[in-house]
Amino acid sequence: MVIKKEPTLYDQAREVLDSKIEEMGLRKTQERYRILEEIYKREDHFEIEDLFDSMLQQNFNVSKATVYNVVELLTEIGLVIRHNFGNKNAARYEKAFGRRQHSHIICTKCNKVVEFCDPRLLLIQNTVEKYSGITIKDHSLVFYGVCDNESCQKK
Numbered sequence: 001m002v003i004k005k006e007p008t009l010y011d012q013a014r015e016v017l018d019s020k021i022e023e024m025g026l027r028k029t030q031e032r033y034r035i036l037e038e039i040y041k042r043e044d045h046f047e048i049e050d051l052f053d054s055m056l057q058q059n060f061n062v063s064k065a066t067v068y069n070v071v072e073l074l075t076e077i078g079l080v081i082r083h084n085f086g087n088k089n090a091a092r093y094e095k096a097f098g099r100r101q102h103s104h105i106i107c108t109k110c111n112k113v114v115e116f117c118d119p120r121l122l123l124i125q126n127t128v129e130k131y132s133g134i135t136i137k138d139h140s141l142v143f144y145g146v147c148d149n150e151s152c153q154k155k
């Protein structure tokens with residue numbers, strides 16, 4: 001019996017990257033795939049700095065500029081989403097492929113991010129779409145607050 005392994009999100013994202021790289025006439029450098037893999041292993045909303053650090057920890061020798069450029073490319077082709085949570089913070093990123101649309105709640109003390117989905121947002125979207133005459137393609141909603149962590153409450 002042949003057990004067929006379900007393709008992971010990374011496998012699927014890799015295929016998208018493959019075809020985009022061909023389309024854009026870029027070289028298939030090892031860095032691009034390795035960074036994509038690292039991003040798809042993560043479950044968090046990370047800064048470039050976090051990604052760079054974890055790659056260093058795994059002895060993957062790559063420059064910060066390369067990490068930055070690859071993440072830019074992945075954002076451009078829709079495999080990664082960039083968030084600007086609050087203006088003073090560095091941009092945060094998360095994997096995009098195969099993920100549901102969701103909203104975020106941020107603790108402004110420790111920068112913890114919690115995701116949520118609420119179907120009522122779709123109702124709002126449909127309503128404003130009707131009266132504005134604008135076809136909505138995307139939205140972002142972020143709540144800012146203080147989490148129940150003791151040290152955040154104290155600050």
Ligand SMILES: [Zn+2]
Pocket residue numbers: 107108109110111112146147148149152
């Ligand atoms: Zn907190």
Ligand SMILES: [Zn+2]
Pocket residue numbers: 045094102104115
């Ligand atoms: Zn998220």
